[in-house]
Amino acid sequence: MAADEEELSINEQAISASEDEEGSDDERKHKKLLEAISSMGSRKRKKQNERSEASVQVSEFFVNAEGTGEKVNLSDLLGTVEKTSGASNKTKKQLRNLQSSKETLELPLNKQQTEKIQRGIAYEKTAAEVSCWRNIILQNQKAEQMVFPLNQESPGPKRVEQVVAGWKVQTPLEQEIFRLLHINSQPVDDPVLTPVEEQSLKAMSLEEAKIRRAELQKARALQSYYEAKAKREKKIKSKKYHKVQRKAKCKDFLKQFDEMVKTNPEGALEELKKMELSRMEERMSLKHQNSGKWAKSKAIMAKYDDSARKAMQEQLQMNKDLTQKIVVPSDDEHESNEEGLETIPDFVNDSEPVIDSVNPWMRGQLTHEEPEVSCVTTEDVQTAEEENEEEELVGEFERKRKLRQADEEDLIPTEEERKRAGLKKIQPASEVVEEDVVEVSDKEEEDDDDDDEEEEEEDVSEFNTLFRLMRSEKTLEGSNQTREGLNTPGQEDEEGLLNEGQIRVRNIEDLEVLGEFVDPQPIAEPSLPRTAAVEATSEPPYKKKREIDLKEVLTKEAKAVKVPFLPTVVDEEERDEQISIIKEAFAGDDVISDFIKDKSKLEAAGRPEVVDLTLPGWGEWGGVGLKPSRWKRKRERDEQISIIKEAFAGDDVISDFIKDKSKLEAAGRPEVVDLTLPGWGEWGGVGLKPSRWKRKRFRIKTAPPPPRQDQKLPDVIISENRNASVASHQVSQLPFPFQNTAQFESSIRTPIGPTWNTQSVVKNMTKPKVITKMGAIIEPMVKEDFIKNKTTTPGGKGPAIMLGENKRAKEGTKRSSEKHRGRRSQKRRK
């Protein structure tokens, strides 16, 4: 079929060609013929279009293309697509969707808007690009020193490789060779290092290598020293030496072991196991059993020789020691031990062999006693007379004391007993006399914690030692006392004052007890503070206490003195004297105010706090932002005011202030300078005064200073100490970068000059911020030098030989050769 049609069309072409040439006559004939032919055929033939008039679009085959004017519809395409099996389903689907959608495209934006958008995008891009400089710029701004021109080439002669570096490959052969070399990352020039070598170099710089070598050397040297030492020691023949060494080692080991128990229990266990092993070995062996040759010989000697006997005994002892089982203290055991153990040393309760009746400690009872002035020793240089007097005095004192003691014992036996009981009850916490009551109670609770127990144990031991120490001291003192006796009361005061405390808190009971001996004014005796622990022993802490007003007696802050005692009777006169002495001694410190402050503090602490009982929503509207009503607030404020008043009831601040101010004013007032010469120009002598005119003439009043700034401000003191002549040189405001005056002052205080610093320090401190090289052109920054991985070089353009220094630059550049030339020649100055 297709072949037939083709033939036909060829015929037609031929005909039509002739047709053009011949004319319309033939055309008619031809038409007839055609009709005839077509009528002959049974099949209906498709009628071919003919080009009958001039047309723009001429088909390839001289036939008018069908539907040339029309647009190709999507449906046309679709029809064929549906039929063809090759087209994917996806495209079919898309085409179908397209066909069904009815939307039209939007109009393009007008030119202004598109340009604006373009500009915006371009700007963003540029801004982002420029921002990559940020770090460099910040770094340069912060840099302590900048050296310009940047990227200076190192001065001095260059290596050959560096000079050669700019050389480029030219011939194809060279190119080939270099390509190969580059591919295999081989050094292009001999002296240049391979990447591997470079890496190894990088891994260990010269300094590091040097340091490492030095370390190794040192280690080797040390080792050899040790070896030599060990050799030397080994050579020593002395048995004694080795014995001593061994013992020292043993001791060391024990010490270490003790520590190990605390720090590294596992290690300690290991050690223990080792010990166990050695024990077993000892038990197995006959060593130290006195069964050896040596032992036998010694046994014979033993009868006559003491030392031999001793040696044998030693051997046996050794064996015993080594075979003894090591006891591991377990926790339970510990506890039981603890319980069994009396926490109080026995001698606390022992009745005292009366060595010194003066010392309460020695008697085992804690009664209030006369002060033991412990600093008696200073009174070495005393005349014989005084000594005699003293002895007399001492005798008197002794007598008195004994008397009193007897009385006391008669009066308060129960008291004493109770105290003793108390002392027994409380735990050794009373050890240091200033121990807190709380702590005592804690101890009483007997926590089972190991730590506590340990502490307690320590405490006990400490207590024991302390106790013993004190005892010995006291005995000594006692003997001293008997020899030297006591000081006279006055001296006693003076001596004692410095160590004396100030507050003396006493119980009413105590006072009652002491009542008989205490005068109506019992204070005079400078008294040492009773310590809390002692109080704790005597009565429970909540007992009411009364303070003795010490306003009259000015004493220093309480110092811990361990011995409690009774106040003694002093005469009125003595007391005054004492007070005056005390006042003199404490002229500097404002003891009274301190005392008052302390007192007020104590009072304040004791006083009930102001409890805010206002319930916000009670009796009125409540809510966020609403305050309790005014009467409520007023009441609170009144309370506050009263509290403040109470708190400051003691010190008169206002009068102090006024005093201060008047003092300052007086100091500022001009003084009269008296220049009168008594005997000059007239008679002089005893009882004669210079005449009035003279006094008038020669007593010079200086001009009054300008009125004080605070003259009209009654409640302000403005200091006029500022020196105007210096002020002009002083900085009045804190300058900008400094945070506080201390910083600024310290910056000024450190000298930077060569008078105070070494040369190198000065050089370092005074180095300028910017250094420029003389006669060198400072070129602007080159982006490629500072910001890497920007662009890559195109293939053959770069130099064939790349070196360490140039690599970096090359990686990110396409800097023209002119640039390079420029760099080189920049130093030249025309």
Place this chain on the structure above:
Amino acid sequence: HQSAYESDNIKVLCRNPDDYVRETTRDIQRVPRNYDPTLHPFEVPREYTRALNATKLERVFAKPFVASLDGHRDGISCITKHAKSLSTVISGACDGEVKLWNLPRQECLRTVQAHEGFVRGICSRFCGTSFFTVGDDKTIKQWNLEAPGYGVREEPINTILGKAVFTGIDHHQRESTFVTCGQTVDIWDEQRSSPIRSFSWGVDSFSCVRYNPVETELLASCASDRSIVLYDTRESAPLRKVIMQLRSNTLCWNPMEAYYFTCANEDYNLYTYDIRHLDVPVTVHMDHVSAVLDVDYSPTGREFVSASFDKTIRIFPKDKGHSREVYHTKRMQHVICVRWSADNKYVLSGSDEMNIRLWKANASEKLGLLSTREKAAAHYNKKLIEKFQHHPQVRRIARHRHLPGDILKQKREQREMKEARRRREQNVRKHSKPGSVPLLTEKEKHVAAVVE
């Protein structure tokens, strides 16, 4: 044996001559020094005195004027530095004459009648072999830096005739393109006679265009509609535009900090901008009492110098609001152009009265080669002044400058005006609805708009 015996018993003082003998007679005497602070008391007062003396000496030695180059027959309109030679300077005058100067010899090497009318701009090619000039005769001319042989006429290498007057020119840092401005901003290739690209954004004339020396594809120009326009040569359109209250005359990019530029404005101030945040200038530099005509950065990017119509040159630290130095002479008239030399040592100014003046960038700096001791002393003094800069006496002396009477008067006048303006604004604010008169900072006041 005897001597040994003696030496055992007799102790002789023995010193190593290395400790006290100097190597050559030109060396200074070696003085052992004890740095024990108790031996050198009063550090602070002594250093303070030294600082005060250093400050005074600094002022005593502050003689910034080095030389004056005369020879032009009209006001100097533009100066440029040679790209590769410190000693060569090219200047153009209002009569179309261009002169090449040798600075150390202080003489004119060559004179070229380059244009008819003003020489509006000169720039040197980056390689330093030729330079370009633009003038009022609508031409761009490229000249060889080498003088022609004897008897040969001065001829430009290239001449490009443009359609309109060119007002400024600048050359790319390392490529053979340059940019001119006039009615549009044009980018030219040296090999072509027509611009390869031209930018315009609704403005009829530009007064100055500058390449960014670091980000070499960036451009900035000052336009007569009070705006500063940024361009990127890789983009087809300009980037952004800032419109200020008054016109900017020239601008200069910071050669060390890519995104900062400073513009010299008609309102007597200079503004430093960060191109990433154009809406507010980074710093406003105030001190001039008349329009600022030119500005140039020091090659270190730390300071810049500005020339003003008020007949002074001022040097500003790049981040400070006020100048650290002011230069003026009796005979110097309106300063039209100013450049900072490429070695950071000198400043060149060209003024209306036909002279080019050479100034020191640091007024009291000693020129020439310094010995190490001189250098150390200078550094120490500088550091001392810096250390005690907040002390009133030091500050007073260090900040004292002599100003011509009329400038002083103008300054005072302007202070008053400013105060009055401030007061007035305050009053307005006081008597208007709260919030309706916003409180503007000095920086915000001068920017009218940023156009995208």
